[in-house]
Amino acid sequence: MTDKVSIVLQVNGSSYPVSVEPRRSLADALREDCGLTGTHLGCEHGVCGACTVLVDGKPVRACLMFAVQASDVEIRTVEGLAKGDELHPLQKQFWENHGLQCGFCTPGFLMLAAGALEADPDMTEDELREVLSSNLCRCTGYQNIIKAVKLAAAEMRK
């Protein structure tokens, strides 16, 4: 057991003062201390990418980062993607194109794609596939994920 450290996490534009053990992962802090359970844990080995969040705009495995490393950064999670009732283009296209089945990997894919497209809105399909190969989906066979991401990219460029 170790002493807890008080930090403030900046998540989706809100401040979350939390007290965490130094060993607590960012994913656990988001889920358990901030109550933001949209970030899912599929392996805790950094392989599946279900826990992907944006840290200062870049996709990061939240299971591989300590919460105490995240006190000076801007974090974005799936809960911050929609603007109120209006879904983000990625969320809308995943829905309309059946880019999800069980939905467990979906938040990670959404944040991965959001980070990639915000950095480069003009990615080619090959580049997008390269980025999306970071994460695992067990249900869809990926076909509708790439379709949804391409359509969302087009919508985001408008």
Add this chain to the structure above:
Amino acid sequence: MSWVGRSLPRLEDPTLVRGAGNYVADVARGAASVRFVRSPVASGTIVGIEKPEDGIVFTAADLDGVKGIKPILHRPDYVPVEQPLLARDRVVFAGQAVAVVVADDHAAAEDVAEQVFVDIEPVDATLDVDLALEDGAPVVHEQAPGNVLVEGKVRTAGLDSALEQATAKITIEVRSRRQAAMPLETRGGVAQYDRVTGRVTLFASVQMPHMLRTGIADVLGIAEADLRVVAPDVGGGFGQKMSLFPEYVILVWLAKRLKRDLAWIEDRRENLMASTHSRDQAFTVTGAFASDGKLLGVEADMRSNVGAFSCYPVTCGVEPLMALAELPGPYAFKEYGARSRGVTTNTCMMAPYRGVSRPTLTFSMERLMDAAARRLGIDPVEIRRRNLVDTFPHRSPTGLVYDEGSYRATMEAAVAAIDLPAFRERQSKEWERGRYLGFGLSVFNERTGYGTPAYAARGMEIVPGYEIVDCSMDPSGHVNVRIGSSPHGQGLKTSLAQLVADELGVIPQNVRIIAGDTDATPYGWGTFASRSLVIGGGACKLAAAKIAVKLKAIATTLLESEADNIDLDDGLAKVRNSNKSMPIPELARAAYHQSHKFAGVSPGLHENAVYDPAGTFSNACHASIVEVDIGTGRVKIERFVVAEDAGILVNPMIVDGQICGGVAQGIANALYEEIVYDEVGNCLTTSLADFLPPTISEIPTIEILHGCTLSDATITKAKGVGEGGLIGAPACVINAIVDALTPFGIEIFEMPATPQRILDHIRGKRKT
């Protein structure tokens, strides 16, 4: 207007894309954390267990009076074995739970678990399915001295003469290496204890909530009324979440004992080594072919490694007995003899995984067809054409009745989509340039939506199969449908809402499907075996039809119409051939508030129905083109075509999603995924980086063609389609690899065909 047949975006998704789903770990906040201490040894005697002084730790000694899990098949060849909740005197696989720890959070629980020292005296383990059958092999359970837990046999009278008459007898040794279903969400449960009533609510990531309630109550000796099981949003199952696991029983036992809320969320390492595995199978299959390629008969010896225990409720018979009954597949041969054994070993328990045996069965038959085509000098498409069932209903040699299908037509469609003559021309040219392209086929049927008769025939003590659906329309005209199926990613709520909407003339958005909560739904069997759309959907249609009858009777009175002259459509009850209509919500309100007006119509709108069909076979053909890099053994799939026939597609987008996801898992089975044990029984593949599930880079675009045979075997005319993608793909891919490597003259009968195995094949042939 019909909702069936439309690719309606799923009603489930607005919640899930916001990250607002409610998976089991999401309800764990505030609960104490449970962690299992697992055996690091495959087989051995427990000499002692040392517990840390300041931790909450329980072992088997604390479980006095609590039974183990003992699934039963009523067959003389079945040997029941009991799975203790925690290992008592001995361990039988690496990963078996030996002790359980409770602490305030999961990190603290891991700390305590690491301080529990289990002293085990190892003994020789039995790991391989064929070595387990040898004389003198270490015995896993003393009641099964030969390590066989179940054995089925069948032999038609004419098999011997078919084998004698054959021009070519071709024997293949097929090996499917061990697989795991690997849902992206691991197993997990949260037990909430009600301090006033003592009742426990168990949230669990499961496919069969009612079965779990029955199983836990039986083992703990409590009334089912004292336990509520809720399957919240479930992050995939694929069969792995349909068994009763000791962990869930212990969670409920602990919650009652400690009178507190407890959470066990499995980690990925546990999931890969200690949940369930599948498809560790070795088949010896002989085909007796006439000179024209006609298959006269098949003889098979099939061994399935069922691991250390028998899964509840379907038992360790699930793979071997499926193999016995369904090897003949889509082919019309008459003579069949098979022996199929479930063999116990010191490995993780086998349980269903999407397709159950049929990926290996299809791999066997389709490899056999290609091998025979090569031997007899017949085109692979032509030899199938000569052997596929084309008259229906067809009775298989094991007595299964195939309803109307399109076995040949789907094959022709898939082959046409590939443009085989053009491919063969290209293939020859590429061979000359040192590029190895191949074409592969796989034809299969898929038994789906089968009710109690199929399970009773297996001798199951617990006979699942039917579905009860409870349907009501409230006074505002909205519909609540309570189902016993338990979807976990299939979009079933959307598909069922479409079916019900059509019966009642309302929009699917006004049909709420309630599932996965034993307090809120009729007793049911959950979601597995491609059953829910067929059986649950059939029961929904029947229950909704009863509501429709009442609505029409009420409309007949209120619209002063003649009987049988009302249609429900577009939210209205319409008098046929007139302008008279009334909104359905007004009828619904009248049903509750003006019931005195309707003689012979009982008050309210609340009906239920049961559906228990015999089953229906969907069918498909997969065709692929692959390229094999002979320097590295890497396989790249250039094209993958699926021509399938599942009758009426309630939501075509969802059907295509099931096919694509299944094919991806099938490609994984063909090329990548394998659970590996070392020589003493340690599981070596305990992270996803070792198990190698494919990413988007490995999965090609999947082209899908639909046939639509209307079968009377299902009242919705919809057949199941949940498993076919995975059943057909492994055979299709490996047939294409073998075709690509024709210049080397090799055959591959083992999956996955990893790069190393492919290189070994190529190099082996080079040496000769």
